[in-house]
Amino acid sequence: MKTIMKKIAIFDSGVETPEEIILAAGFTPYRLFGDPNLQVDRANEHIPPTHCLWTRNLLEQAIRGLDKDIVGLIATHGCDRTNREFDIWLECVKLGFMFFLNSPRKRDKVSLRFFMDDLKELIAQLEETFKVKISENGLKEEIKKMNQIRAMLKKISEFRSKMIITGSEFHALVKNVQQSNKDESLKLLKSTLDKITSKDPLQKIDKKKKILLTGSDIDDTEFLKYLEDLGFTIVIDDLCVGTKYFWHTVDEGEEPIKALAKYHLEKPIYATKFPSYERFNHLKMLAQTYKADGVINIAQKFCEPVLYDHPYLSKKFKELEIPYLFVEVTYNREAYKQLSTRFSAFAEMI
Numbered sequence: 001m002k003t004i005m006k007k008i009a010i011f012d013s014g015v016e017t018p019e020e021i022i023l024a025a026g027f028t029p030y031r032l033f034g035d036p037n038l039q040v041d042r043a044n045e046h047i048p049p050t051h052c053l054w055t056r057n058l059l060e061q062a063i064r065g066l067d068k069d070i071v072g073l074i075a076t077h078g079c080d081r082t083n084r085e086f087d088i089w090l091e092c093v094k095l096g097f098m099f100f101l102n103s104p105r106k107r108d109k110v111s112l113r114f115f116m117d118d119l120k121e122l123i124a125q126l127e128e129t130f131k132v133k134i135s136e137n138g139l140k141e142e143i144k145k146m147n148q149i150r151a152m153l154k155k156i157s158e159f160r161s162k163m164i165i166t167g168s169e170f171h172a173l174v175k176n177v178q179q180s181n182k183d184e185s186l187k188l189l190k191s192t193l194d195k196i197t198s199k200d201p202l203q204k205i206d207k208k209k210k211i212l213l214t215g216s217d218i219d220d221t222e223f224l225k226y227l228e229d230l231g232f233t234i235v236i237d238d239l240c241v242g243t244k245y246f247w248h249t250v251d252e253g254e255e256p257i258k259a260l261a262k263y264h265l266e267k268p269i270y271a272t273k274f275p276s277y278e279r280f281n282h283l284k285m286l287a288q289t290y291k292a293d294g295v296i297n298i299a300q301k302f303c304e305p306v307l308y309d310h311p312y313l314s315k316k317f318k319e320l321e322i323p324y325l326f327v328e329v330t331y332n333r334e335a336y337k338q339l340s341t342r343f344s345a346f347a348e349m350i
Contacts, residue, residue: 005181006071008097011058011089013078013217014270015178015240016103018119018260020142020250022074023182024134025126030070031178032058033219033241036333046088052081053301053331054217059085062093072097072129074122079272079305097129105274107265115261123257139256145182150246152189153177156196157243160235161290163201167213167234168224174241175221209347212287214238215298216271216306223329226336227296231347236290238283244268271305279309280316287322294323294350296343301330323350 007030008022019029034057043060073095075086086100102118104111123134153174159165173192177185211227213234218224219241224234237243250263269279287295295317299306310326317324325346327339 005069007067007069009066009070009073009095010076011073011082011086012076013055013082013240014076014103014272015245016078016264016267017074017076017101018264019182020139020146020256020260021119021123021126021134023142023145024138025130025132027071027130028181029178030067032061032066033175033179034058034217034331035061036220036222036331046092047085050302051085052079052303054219054303055081055085057331059088059092062089066093066095071095072099072126074099074101076101077103078270079303081304097126099125103264105272107269107273112258112261112265115265116257119257119261136256139260140252143250143252143256143259145186147249147252149177149182149185149189150249152186152193153246154243156189156193157236157246159196160233161210163233164196164199166202166224166228167237168221168228171218171224171234171237171239171241172221174245175219178241178245208233209293209350210235210291212236212238212283212290212292212295213242213298214283214295216300216303217241218298218300220331220333222333223298223336227343230340230343232296232343235292236286238268238286240270243286244270271303271309276309276312280313283313284316284320287317287320292322294325294346296346297324297326299326299328301328303328 005028008027010031022029
């Protein structure tokens with residue numbers, strides 16, 4: 001009979017929670033995603049109407065009851081909304097283990113030491129709560145496993161620009177990996193890579209507009225399918241359910257805790273981090289390397305970090321003469337349809 005591993009849920013808008021620590025403790029990391037079909041009701045009793053719709057959606061799910069196999073939660077400081085909302089989770093969500101991981105906004109040596117100390121505290125609390133031992137060798141083994149997953153995802157990602165797989169297919173694959181047993185994920189990725197290596201390019205997809213997709217947490221694969229139906233093909237992304245999850249690998253020769261902290265502080269920068277020009281430089285590299293016809297930047301309603309970044313990104317892409325579209329969306333599938341005119345006009349423009 002197959003053993004089902006208990007899960008530690010991850011509430012994290014920037015994929016900065018070290019899954020290797022959860023794995024080394026004997027649990028499956030399980031990233032929480034929103035449900036755009038869910039009618040948010042009970043969360044509204046705790047959160048004002050101008051609060052991020054995506055995080056509100058996650059809170060609604062948690063209040064109603066998470067998967068029975070989830071025995072704990074790690075919330076990582078992605079933005080100030082997720083930071084303050086954790087206090088509400090402590091009051092409203094019944095789990096035996098809840099930990100707030102402070103992910104630094106800056107990326108200097110002081111921030112590295114700070115983050116390492118918080119990772120050590122996370123390890124100590126996991127060990128105390130669940131009566132487990134997280135060893136250095138255990139962390140090293142899980143780092144190797146996760147690096148294999150990152151490397152294979154990056155290989156599979158390249159098949160988007162080769163028109164072998166669609167952006168939505170790849171997005172669904174990354175979502176699967178972020179919620180699944182990692183040994184099963186490795187098997188899935190190896191199987192997927194074997195299949196697509198011998199596939200021919202998709203028919204008619206070469207006539208679609210090639211875009212770089214960036215912005216807030218976009219975890220609804222149906223939104224990417226919606227863009228594809230409007231004439232776009234996503235050749236590359238800068239998303240947390242995407243390249244931010246696997247673009248680099250962890251240094252396997254470094255002391256594990258330091259290596260994990262450095263990895264998360266050196267990965268492609270998110271809108272919540274400083275400085276903004278580093279984020280633009282990475283987006284510029286992606287757009288030029290993958291020969292994108294344009295950039296689409298999506299902000300979930302009331303996502304202040306992405307809203308703040310938009311004027312700067314708009315100015316810089318205009319200087320490069322790379323078409324750029326910024327759209328604020330409501331986390332609801334019916335609301336997507338109201339944006340078709342803007343997306344279609346952008347497709348015609350580029």
